[in-house]
Amino acid sequence: MNLIAMDFLSDLGDVLTRFVTESGFAAFFTGDGWKNLIMIAVACVCLYLAIGKKYEPLLLVPISVGMLLSNLPLAGMMNEVVLQELPENATVPDLYNIMTQYANGEMAQSNGLLRFFYNLKGIFPSLIFMGVGAMTDFGPLIANPKSLLLGAAAQLGIFVAFLGALALGWAFPNLGFDLNVAASIGIIGGADGPTAILTTTRLAPAYLAPIAVAAYSYMALVPVIQPPIMKALTTKEERLVRMDQLRPVSQKEKILFPIVVTILVILILPDTAPLIGMLMFGNLLKECLVTRQLADTASNALMYIVTIMLGTAVGASAEAQTFLTAQTLGILLLGVTAFAVSTAGGVLLGKIMCKLTGGKVNPLIGAAGVSAVPMAARVAQKVGSEEDPTNFLLMHAMGPNVAGVIGSAVVAGVFLKFLGG
Amino acid sequence: MNLIAMDFLSDLGDVLTRFVTESGFAAFFTGDGWKNLIMIAVACVCLYLAIGKKYEPLLLVPISVGMLLSNLPLAGMMNEVVLQELPENATVPDLYNIMTQYANGEMAQSNGLLRFFYNLKGIFPSLIFMGVGAMTDFGPLIANPKSLLLGAAAQLGIFVAFLGALALGWAFPNLGFDLNVAASIGIIGGADGPTAILTTTRLAPAYLAPIAVAAYSYMALVPVIQPPIMKALTTKEERLVRMDQLRPVSQKEKILFPIVVTILVILILPDTAPLIGMLMFGNLLKECLVTRQLADTASNALMYIVTIMLGTAVGASAEAQTFLTAQTLGILLLGVTAFAVSTAGGVLLGKIMCKLTGGKVNPLIGAAGVSAVPMAARVAQKVGSEEDPTNFLLMHAMGPNVAGVIGSAVVAGVFLKFLGG
Amino acid sequence: MNLIAMDFLSDLGDVLTRFVTESGFAAFFTGDGWKNLIMIAVACVCLYLAIGKKYEPLLLVPISVGMLLSNLPLAGMMNEVVLQELPENATVPDLYNIMTQYANGEMAQSNGLLRFFYNLKGIFPSLIFMGVGAMTDFGPLIANPKSLLLGAAAQLGIFVAFLGALALGWAFPNLGFDLNVAASIGIIGGADGPTAILTTTRLAPAYLAPIAVAAYSYMALVPVIQPPIMKALTTKEERLVRMDQLRPVSQKEKILFPIVVTILVILILPDTAPLIGMLMFGNLLKECLVTRQLADTASNALMYIVTIMLGTAVGASAEAQTFLTAQTLGILLLGVTAFAVSTAGGVLLGKIMCKLTGGKVNPLIGAAGVSAVPMAARVAQKVGSEEDPTNFLLMHAMGPNVAGVIGSAVVAGVFLKFLGG
Amino acid sequence: MLNSILFSTGSDNFIEGLGSAVSGFLITFVVLILICFILYLFGKAFHKPTAETKAEEVKTEEIPAAPVEQAVTESAATDDAELVAAITAAVACCLGRSTDGFVVRSFRRIGKRRGR
Amino acid sequence: MLNSILFSTGSDNFIEGLGSAVSGFLITFVVLILICFILYLFGKAFHKPTAETKAEEVKTEEIPAAPVEQAVTESAATDDAELVAAITAAVACCLGRSTDGFVVRSFRRIGKRRGR
Amino acid sequence: MLNSILFSTGSDNFIEGLGSAVSGFLITFVVLILICFILYLFGKAFHKPTAETKAEEVKTEEIPAAPVEQAVTESAATDDAELVAAITAAVACCLGRSTDGFVVRSFRRIGKRRGR
Ligand code: NA
Ligand code: NA
């Protein structure tokens, strides 16, 4: 019996030793483990921004938690699927057996939960866009088609940041900012989360996390970034411009709009289909009035399920080795540039339109063209009402605002086409 | 620097040329591209029927949009998964690597969104049936079991259309209407969308789109197709028959019903399990009163999510080469025949039962046996009230109506068994 | 034409013969078919417990239906994916083609619906835990941290049942109760469904059904199992102890709690990540107040969808050959032991704490440490109010109750670490 | 010629199909008649109270409340059809018109059920 | 040296990117101008009633009810923005203050839209 | 004989299991005690106001509104348990009976939480 007692004690000792040496704390002190510690701090900062500062919490909370969970050492939430090991001198039938096991989910256990979500990242942005479409009212845009020009002009920042990234890549070749990465960075200026995520997923998946974080953070910062630029570029007279009331829009137009836009835009730029097609599908579900249940589901249960999964997956893709680099700094820098230039682009075209129409367009609504629905439109309203509290620009700004969503999806399509995403 | 300028201009030219030659418009003029144009028109017509005419919009809107998106050239929404190319003289380990990449979702990007949904089409009808079960009240059927005979008789059209399709296939061998296709066409007469889709998915997936479109369109046309047949086959006296009030049904019976039907029907016809099993599971969730949340979810969020995905996937499977053929015409023709004959079958057995019971059964309720819940029951009510506005047949017609759902699921099971789906 | 008639009749005969010989009834009389009959009876008993006795119906109804459907012979709801057959002397490109077909869902038809769910069983418990987190209020625990000690003590039953299973396995080697199976059995004593399912999925998937049924049944039996033990172990004076009112808990604490617990626990025990990480993520979604929609979705639509799928999948895994064995009896026996010992563990530490604090802790709340939220807390309240109807222990018992959830997740992490799940 | 038509794949299919159709229709009837039979047993097992016994029970056990409650639960929880029929009937009675026009409003509510 | 910079991958990328950027911006404008053009056609096709014809219609067809109804549907069913604007305006008018403070309450309601 | 029993796989498993069980139980306690310790720090960090300071605050800062609001939010938004306890208590007090019977109604509402 002594032997058993010894066995037991030795087992106990082994077990407790394993417990200590295999804990996550120990992992911080081996190899690059300390980097995880920094990533955890970054995740906590992001959580603070999301919860304390209310920066786009619906996405930033899941992203932060994903980042946290994937950087807690050994948690294995991002473990890849590991197929049964290939025997030496394996034959075709051996591999066939492994395949059969895989097909029947026998290796699924090795799959981390967040990896499971991550592998679906290709379809999530489209599903979110469907939900966004089911919540968007294109009425103000239909009533005032000129808004589309502003929505186009406010994509300027995307291209400037794209060129900026290429210039940085030229100056510092080590950054590895090639055309694909540059396009993904530029699209931050689209101020549209799902568009940025889809483009990055296709062109530069390694940069998914920093680009998504930058996109959503800056979207939340729209009320901080935009007003100084808007005021610097406009005169007091321009900011005081009152706009004519929008014409009423019939339901028929609202129904035709998504159908026509789907056909036209996808014919011109087939690569926009996953974004424009699903955005307009969602909008059709809402506007046709006979599929209320589908529109509700698309913009509630389905969209929020996808948001949880996409958010955590994007956050979980934030590995220390790609996140804690000069690239991330570059992305943050270029992202804010993109936002600023896009705002300027919208305002400047607004000024031109103001001139051309003899003062019928308030240039402030151009800033709403950056997307960030409906935040940017509200910023336009606010800056306008600072000059004249009785001037209500909100509905006029909603036109460029939703036009900006279409605009950045079009730019995404252009990048995917040119760069073969 | 001249060189750079030249480079830039040549790049710009290349890019714009690509933009034009690779647009969807250009694709209409190459090969069979013009067929896509027709399919787009078909999709728009379907959208009009769904929205303008309110033909089963919950399914027809997604189907139409799926059809539209998959026929916009180069949009790639139905792109198949493309595995990494197999190197020449590839060895087993090479293939193992490709498999590992596949398992980790690295090829998922090549997968079109609608293809992703399409690959899940095998499980969607069952999930929808679960939701339908969670919304169906079998009370009127339990109170009046004779309804089941009417629900059986109203499947006549399925078999007639099945034989009609085989006869057409005999007369015009080029149509390729073999046993499997004929069964899938016949099942349109079941007036039950998920049953038709499941059967077709198993037996003749290439015909999924036309059969689904026919099934849902004719279901919406029930108020147009049925009344003339009902009036032609019944006398005024028969239409005036008043029926005894239904007995109350206890909750215990409502709970036992789905359990007993599941066991009995699946034992007799194991192939009905994906339909009857899930229909009755959904119904049990509803009737047992202790799983209200599950019943709610099954008949709301889950069912509508699945409806969106299944609808778009079915629509997206409408390729010009299988849709724009004589077969589709044949399907539409046989489908309406099936509906008409099923209606007649129900009404005729109703007449016999009227005779046998000495005038206690109004033959009009036989027409409700085609399923198309609750439309067909309402048609019976309406035709009856045209003769006598104080005669309320609705609850009596609900019995055959829900029996028809079971009836067509049984026929689907028979077909799957015989034809080895 | 005679020939055709003969053909027809012979076909008809064939078909009807097939119908009878291939029905599920016939299957009961071949081989082990009779065992399915017993399993169907077991499923019906479980249904009765779930509906008639209201034993955790949200899980037991789906589990029972899954058990029923998978044991109806030939229904094929648990059919595995069958890849296209490998040709003889198949080459690597042949296999590559099969893989391509698989990747494009062409073999999906052979996949039973419940098998589809079953293959996802690895991710479902985490998703349910996220929903549970989004519904749990850790306030009472934060206000009274001592609760955590009770939550730890009430895991005693897990380890006792684990050792009991090993002892049984030692006495009856044929049972095959190795370390992995014993751990899965022990975890029943955690009184926490998703934790039991996740642990069993990783360590002993063959025992998934009996362990899940035992876990949920005993959770429902908490009001039966616990009170006698609680009364036997406490004196009347102890049961009359009134506790001080809990301090108010600020929202800041509620927000920090899930973050801190995630980091701390997962660092110590990385294997708890799929449980603790997701539980705390769900809780954070609820407590941070800015992601209300995500918390709602996680605790409603998503959780119930997952519940339906996981329940039916777990039930469907109940094959006669593993379920109708002495093991199942052993599992039921050890399960109830685990519950009883856990209750005793909680109460005994409660007594010690009562002594140490000079009578400020009512030992009854220790029993709530087994989890089974909020049933066990209500039992504590009820047993307490039997002595003194004005003594309200509910909120004080909620602390150990939610601590028990964390406790059993920690034990699961310990088992997964030690046994390499 | 006739031969080649009769014994083509098409004719083979048709003959096989005829067998399938006839036996399929038979099987469908058999299955639904079996369910019908079971439901008759349900009726006997669960619905014993006839008109007379009911009248008695009213006096002794105050049962009538139960059916009312049940009816309410049914119409509310499950299918609005009964409610619709009742309302339609009531309104139609009052106005002495066809129920056609009134169905429209209830239509949308029940319409949900068609959403498959 | 200059050569090696100019003809590095970086410079190649930049030049190619410049082409892409310019043409991409052009294409974006082209696409959105096309939609703009179609919406002008929408306006012509669906929004014929001018101020005068409207005034006439008022007398003959009692149309004015329709726009009101529509406006209600719009604001209720889709985007609360109009409502918010109107309320904000009304309140701001009364109090003669910036609308800044008032937006907070409506913020949460619209905030849902940002949830992508 | 004894040997063969003691040194079978079963006995090996049991001995290894004993080590796992003891250390597992220890680890569980360690982890939960750590959380407990942190929560004590929470209490110190976030719950400074004692009875006296609170009384002072009441006079100076009109703080009492906040706790009330918070309590309302808590009970409404999160767990009905408090509410249920309060109601049960109130009703039970009035009637002087066991709370057993009253729990039924609230049961269904809380019951949702068990839905795992
Ligand atoms: Na934009
Ligand atoms: Na039918």
Ligand code: NA
């Ligand atoms: Na526990």
